Amino acid sequence: MPHAISVDGLEKTYRSGLFRPTTVKALQGVDLALEPGRVFGLLGPNGAGKTTLVKVLLGIVKASAGTAQLFGTPVTDHQARQRVGYLPEKHTFPELLTARQMLDVYGQMGRVPAEHRATRIPDLLDRVGLSAQAERKIGTFSKGMLQRVGLAQALMNSPDLLFLDEPTDGVDPVGRRAIRDLLVWLRDEGTTIFINSHLLSEVEKVCGEVAIMNEGELVKQGAISELTAVEREYRLVCTPLPDDLSESVHQRLTPLNNETAPDGLQNWRVASDTRADLNALIDTLRAHDVEIEAIDPVRRSLEDYFIDVVSPPAA
Amino acid sequence: MQPTLGLIYLTFRELWAKKVVLGLFLISSLLLVMVAFALNLDVVDGSLAGLRLFGQTPDTVEGLSLERLVFGVEAAVAGAAYWLGILLALFATAPLIVSMLERGHIDLLLSKPMSRPTLFLSHVAGVWAAVAVLTIYLLGGVWTIMSIKTGVWNGSFLISIGLVVVMFGVMYSTVALMGVWTESTALALIVSYGLIFASLVLAGHEAIVEELGLVGSTAFSVLYHILPNFAEVTTMVANLSRAEPVTSWYPLTSSILFGLVAYALATWQFTRRDF
Numbered sequence: 001m002p003h004a005i006s007v008d009g010l011e012k013t014y015r016s017g018l019f020r021p022t023t024v025k026a027l028q029g030v031d032l033a034l035e036p037g038r039v040f041g042l043l044g045p046n047g048a049g050k051t052t053l054v055k056v057l058l059g060i061v062k063a064s065a066g067t068a069q070l071f072g073t074p075v076t077d078h079q080a081r082q083r084v085g086y087l088p089e090k091h092t093f094p095e096l097l098t099a100r101q102m103l104d105v106y107g108q109m110g111r112v113p114a115e116h117r118a119t120r121i122p123d124l125l126d127r128v129g130l131s132a133q134a135e136r137k138i139g140t141f142s143k144g145m146l147q148r149v150g151l152a153q154a155l156m157n158s159p160d161l162l163f164l165d166e167p168t169d170g171v172d173p174v175g176r177r178a179i180r181d182l183l184v185w186l187r188d189e190g191t192t193i194f195i196n197s198h199l200l201s202e203v204e205k206v207c208g209e210v211a212i213m214n215e216g217e218l219v220k221q222g223a224i225s226e227l228t229a230v231e232r233e234y235r236l237v238c239t240p241l242p243d244d245l246s247e248s249v250h251q252r253l254t255p256l257n258n259e260t261a262p263d264g265l266q267n268w269r270v271a272s273d274t275r276a277d278l279n280a281l282i283d284t285l286r287a288h289d290v291e292i293e294a295i296d297p298v299r300r301s302l303e304d305y306f307i308d309v310v311s312p313p314a315a
Numbered sequence: 316m317q318p319t320l321g322l323i324y325l326t327f328r329e330l331w332a333k334k335v336v337l338g339l340f341l342i343s344s345l346l347l348v349m350v351a352f353a354l355n356l357d358v359v360d361g362s363l364a365g366l367r368l369f370g371q372t373p374d375t376v377e378g379l380s381l382e383r384l385v386f387g388v389e390a391a392v393a394g395a396a397y398w399l400g401i402l403l404a405l406f407a408t409a410p411l412i413v414s415m416l417e418r419g420h421i422d423l424l425l426s427k428p429m430s431r432p433t434l435f436l437s438h439v440a441g442v443w444a445a446v447a448v449l450t451i452y453l454l455g456g457v458w459t460i461m462s463i464k465t466g467v468w469n470g471s472f473l474i475s476i477g478l479v480v481v482m483f484g485v486m487y488s489t490v491a492l493m494g495v496w497t498e499s500t501a502l503a504l505i506v507s508y509g510l511i512f513a514s515l516v517l518a519g520h521e522a523i524v525e526e527l528g529l530v531g532s533t534a535f536s537v538l539y540h541i542l543p544n545f546a547e548v549t550t551m552v553a554n555l556s557r558a559e560p561v562t563s564w565y566p567l568t569s570s571i572l573f574g575l576v577a578y579a580l581a582t583w584q585f586t587r588r589d590f
Contacts, residue, residue: 060422078431081426082428084426084428089419090419092423096329106321106423106427108317108320109424109429112317
């Protein structure tokens with residue numbers, strides 16, 4: 001089965017100016033392969049090249065070098081977009097049309113047959129919570145409503161691959177929750193979702209995998225759980241430690257905020273160089289009748305990880 | 316075919332929301348009402364026995380044949396539709412191409428499974444369709460009313476409807492090309508109107524070429540042959556409205572060629588550029 005997205009050595013250089021031409025390298029040799037059915041988040045600071053990558057994948061911008069395919073079809077072929085839905089960051093919908101008319105027109109452009117559109121439109125408006133606004137003109141919609149009707153537009157052709165550029169931008173918490181629930185439902189239905197967002201907490205809640213882009217390059221990529229795990233550091237939850245533990249054991253345990261620990265238990269941060277070392281420590285604690293409630297790898301937030309990756313190293 | 320129809324519909328709807336187009340529609344309706352109710356003709360045995368406009372009898376009615384009256388009214392309406400109609404229609408439609416290219420709108424359109432030439436030409440077809448509907452409404456309406464009232468069925472007048480739509484299409488090709496190239500409505504209109512006014516000078520090419528030297532006359536002739544001959548086509552519209560033969564179709568064919576080249580260039584530019 002072909003990848004939902006397959007990118008190999010993708011480059012894009014923008015040129016401007018006639019007499020004193022300037023060039024900006026927006027993409028510099030990007031490689032990416034995304035399995036179908038995944039929810040993928042693309043992160044990066046402003047100007048990192050995220051939008052350019054999405055635009056190349058959708059045929060809006062032409063690559064300077066390299067190849068890109070959607071489900072095995074080159075993005076230069078418009079048929080590649082047959083199974084694709086897209087919600088751009090700054091969208092402009094025809095304000096004179098009602099929500100139902102707008103979905104009908106864009107569904108038509110997405111080659112959705114008339115009989116499917118007739119059933120799909122009320123269904124989608126219901127899913128995004130706009131059933132009551134079906135006959136209302138788009139021009140009267142709030143930012144959050146526009147975002148939701150935009151999402152419905154992206155889903156008109158029941159896409160296998162959905163590109164969302166800042167989908168929750170400008171949406172209130174209730175609307176954001178509704179969009180997130182919809183994305184989870186789509187993920188469970190097997191839709192591949194590619195989210196381009198600055199809202200890291202939102203990405204963390206929905207995406208399984210992320211990539212971080214900086215200065216036109218993909219600098220990190222992987223499952224969120226892997227990327228945010230701190231190497232060989234663990235959080236230990238256990239019964240209070242006895243006083244007769246050796247100094248060397250105490251030195252390896254750093255107390256954490258115990259307010260978050262269940263009643264009578266303590267939180268400790270454990271550093272160990274090897275798996276054997278960690279197991280030896282546990283054996284020692286168990287030999288002193290310490291009961292272990294939990295031991296997990298310590299994780300940073302995605303935001304902390306992101307800032308570490310994209311911040312320039314201190315001079 | 317589905318994406319094409321969707322885009323034609325969208326363009327059509329966007330255009331009909333413009334106040335200028337609504338204004339053109341209202342003026343056309345007013346004119347039709349005037350021709351239908353304010354112009355009273357007494358026709359006896361196929362001849363004009365009397366004429367009243369808003370209840371008044373014009374002094375010039377004596378000696379006026381029924382045919383001349385019908386041809387005169389139709390020629391006046393066709394001439395107005397040709398000059399005023401096309402200038403206003405260009406003014407109304409020019410912003411559409413630039414608004415289609417706006418970020419957020421073009422992104423959505425290009426993300427649909429249709430080729431760029433299809434997208435661009437569907438948009439153009441939508442604009443043409445809207446202008447054709449307006450032209451058929453006005454000129455077809457006048458023709459029908461006049462024909463029913465007088466019994467003079469001037470078939471060649473209907474060809475002038477086609478001429479108005481085709482020449483609008485020719486001039487819109489400039490708007491489309493400049494719009495895609497510069498994304499400036501103002502510049503697109505300036506170039507388009509500039510060509511229309513230049514055609515007034517080009518129309519006198521035979522007399523002007525005689526006055527120029529070799530280089531000047533050659534340059535002028537080249538311009539005459541490659542630029543649209545908007546003004547000269549007016550004569551064709553007038554001739555057809557009066558059921559007179561057209562002496563030369565060259566101004567039309569050279570204008571159509573100009574339009575085809577401009578559309579080809581606009582499509583090429585639209586296909587190759589980034590958005």
